Amino acid sequence: MKSSLLALSLLAGTMLAPSASFAGQAPDATSDPDIPISSKDRVYAAEQFSNTVSVTNPSTNKLLGVIRLGDPQPGNLSPLYRGQVLVHGMGFSPDHKTLAVVSIGSNSVTFIDTATNAVKHTTYVGRSPHEAFFTPDGNEVWVTVRGEDYISVIDAHSYEEKLRIKVPAGPGMQIFSPDGKYGYVCSSFNPETVVVSVADHQIVGHIKQESPFCPNIAATPDGKQVWFTLKDTGKTQVFNAEAPFDLIKTIDTGPITNHVNIVHNANGDFAYISVGGLNQVKVYRTDNFQQVATIPVGNLPHGVWPSGDGTRVYVGLENADALAAIDTQTNKVIATIPIGQAPQAVNYVPNAVPEGDGMQNLQPLGVAGDVTHLALHAPNAKQDGVAPTSVSLFDQGLSQVLQASVTGLEPKKPYILALSARADGSGDLQPLASFTTNPAGSAIVNAVGPIRQIVQSSEKAERRYLVITAAGDKKPGEVVQIEAK
Structure with missing residues (x-):
């Protein structure tokens, strides 16, 4: 043949x-x-x-x-x-x-x-x-x-x-x-x-x-x-x-x-x-x-x-x-x-x-x-169209698989991907996934749930924002990346 x-x-x-x-x-x-x-x-x-x-x-x-x-x-x-x-x-x-x-x-x-x-x-x-x-x-x-x-x-x-x-x-x-x-x-x-x-x-x-x-x-x-x-x-x-x-x-x-x-x-x-x-x-x-x-x-x-x-x-x-x-x-x-x-x-x-x-x-x-795309960046970073972290929400019907391609963080450090009620990440946070960056300061992070419905809600009382924080003592620490507008 x-x-x-x-x-x-x-x-x-x-x-x-x-x-x-x-x-x-x-x-x-x-x-x-x-x-x-x-x-x-x-x-x-x-x-x-x-x-x-x-x-x-x-x-x-x-x-x-x-x-x-x-x-x-x-x-x-x-x-x-x-x-x-x-x-x-x-x-x-x-x-x-x-x-x-x-x-x-x-x-x-x-x-x-x-x-x-x-x-x-x-x-x-x-x-x-x-x-x-x-x-x-x-x-x-x-x-x-x-x-x-x-x-x-x-x-x-x-x-x-x-x-x-x-x-x-x-x-x-x-x-x-x-x-x-x-x-x-x-x-x-x-x-x-x-x-x-x-x-x-x-x-x-x-x-x-x-x-x-x-x-x-x-x-x-x-x-x-x-x-x-x-x-x-x-x-x-x-x-x-x-x-x-x-x-x-x-x-x-x-x-x-x-x-x-x-x-x-x-x-x-x-x-x-x-x-x-x-x-x-x-x-x-x-x-x-x-x-x-x-x-x-x-x-x-x-x-x-x-x-x-x-x-x-x-x-x-x-x-x-x-x-x-x-x-x-x-x-x-x-x-x-x-x-x-x-x-x-x-x-x-x-x-x-x-x-x-x-x-x-x-x-x-x-x-x-069906997929929804988001991006995260450092809180005070300029919005130049290039964000270090890309997020995809892959539709599974009632829920989505979240995948974040995380970069721009310190190498070999623990972090938390979380939901915040405020765009700047202040206030109470709901952790989605804990992860540790690799020697290049990056990671692939996954979570599953009805996340798209939450982060895209038209109801202000229900809207949540994705953030990445340092991993504090048993809870999220300093916010290091927030959702791009």
Whole structure:
């Protein structure tokens, strides 16, 4: 199938883009041909609070619909509930026929047919899996089981777990070298990335992470480098993809550094990194690590994936319920597409729908598109349109899931997100959530309740305002951020 795909892409390149360079995009090798953007391609996003996978046509940058894997709250709290919860991670097969979608809350990997959007199988693994990806030969799916200390290796044909690879506790994500020789596994709980031989599933290398919390990792198509992000310290690290797997570079990228992916084009190889606390995507050369662009994209950018020809990068905006399309020649956003709630991982799959319109089994966005946005800033800060903390209220029907992307606070300090009867935060406060900032002075904070009805009430007696306070002795302390007007 791969040879027929390559032949198809070569034909498409000849007919549609004679000037296109032929150099594969991650996760494939540089020797693989580019695949020009077409209506047969799809962009998928895993959406955590609506429990959906959105499906977008990149030729028009239009949402086609969603694959609904589960229900919002409170339906998914039932003891008889059978759907998926916290749809989060995503990978796709080398033949572009299958998505593997990870749901953290239901400990599952759901395999979806890209041509028909139909669920083919669901495999249940250990506690809190995070990401899944196919080996380059298409025979195995490796799932990082972040709540435990192993990689679950699933047979890609039978969908059954065949073995477990023991790794440092809290594996965050794995990606493979383009030649299929190595699997690179970073950790979310321990400051150590390991390299695993795909042939015999043995650990053959260790790389020290500067901090424990790595959510994402990517290999360059030339097989020379591996990049991984550190969400807790706001850094990105690069190491040699071949033994002795030595560290090459550490880059300060910014608070809530999320995902990284690689684009190859006529100008070289570039790493695109989503920085959630800055609402930006930063672009770096992979040869000299020079930053060449800073792209404002929208609230809390998360997943990142290039098109099959590297002319675009798609970015999930977690606190904006949207997908941003970036032109990699101009490094500017050319489209923002409404999708489901809190997109996490993003995959661009070329030729996902070889025939037909690919509309089977898709549903309208519905309540998954309902969200309210707020912002918080320091009490005396100037209203310059850029607030350090963005807040989204994802509608679940009777209630909302609140998610705050908090930045601009002191590192490693305890704080409280609370409701106040006064806009300046004075008077009695009702705590919603306690949290501690990471070493970059940021945090992702969640709460659940009928919050939108309270903070948007037209009745002055009932109106409440979101605030962040220092954590005092058994009660809120000094107000450090208030709701923007």
